[in-house]
Amino acid sequence: MDQLLFRRPAMLADFAQMFFECELSDEFKEWFHGLGLEASSYATIKSAEALRDEDVRTDLKKVNVPTAIFHGKKDQICPFEFTEAMNEGIQYSFVVPFENSGHGLFFDEKEKFNSELFRFLEQ
Template identity: 55%
Template sequence: MGYYIAVEEKVRIFVEDIDPGQGKPVLFIHGWPLNHKMFEYQFNHFLQMGYRCIAIDLRGFGKSDRSWNGYSYNRLADDIRIVIDTLGLENITLIGFSVGGAISIRYMARHGGHQVSKLALLGAAAPAFTKRAGFPYGLTKAEVNKLIEGTYKDRPKMLVNFGDMLFARYVSDECKAWIHGLGMEAFGHATAMLAISLRDEDLRQDLPTIQVPTIILHGKQEKICPFPLGEAMKAGIQGSKLIPMKYSGHGLFYCEQEKLNAELFQFIGSSI
């Protein structure tokens, strides 16, 4: 079932909500510059297991309204809070991929982990996506600036180049075309604005506020969010568990979908 939830005047968020039998809610937050459809292979798995799968399109992406403003992590975390409260969700497992993982971390810090009982971070762009003082990991700000410039000058080409960095293993041309198509569904301005947030936001102070069981699944062959980001998240989130994805780059949701789904299923069903 798909529907819209208003998060502020003239801004509606699209929500895909499938409940095969009053299952425990699992809320998915997608990455840049994709949308909720990227979780197709996780939906296939968890719906069969009886979980309620809910995924949103961040504002400006997928089917959500094309807002001109509102692409800071704070605003996007507030959008998630409104969706959760509108749906009356409780005891949520929150799953965030890439920038969706970063926004999930900000949600946990800004909203005190409201209604979230477990957190899963998949290739998260955190605690910072770009190198800075005291954090020598990630892309350079100049590299992100090229993505932003490419978004405004030749977005299709930028997405092709970015897609080439996504996978560490062979994927079919059809799979690459699918990912490219998801990126093209976004509002170009939103793509650039969220890239600016990726470039500039810093979550190092957010990590210690997380008080729920947390797993971090991160590709060992990452070219976009290098593996040391996963190690930094583990160090910053008390009691968290880091699970290396040996054969994955950034696209671990596809490259190692069976391992990823199995790890998530065990985590969601565990009592920790």
């Protein structure tokens, strides 16, 4: 949390490096970093605290709609192993693994992301 409080710009730059698996242009990195800086500092800290402190596994059973779990196998932010718990906890779920993606799979594998999302929505 100290990094969010006292080194926010540097922490967000480091976070962006972990977010994507593919090579990023300098312009994209700058844009993504700007998104993080535009977010409320308070909200960013509270979100990070919730991610750290909340255990939502018992809430998964309350999800009772078809659920596609998209997850990058190279995710450094939320390990792929967490997918198993989500899939087991959500009754009507299935996993769509992204072999060459980190957390930012929507960018790392855009074509696959879009086609899998549309395939899921058409069901």
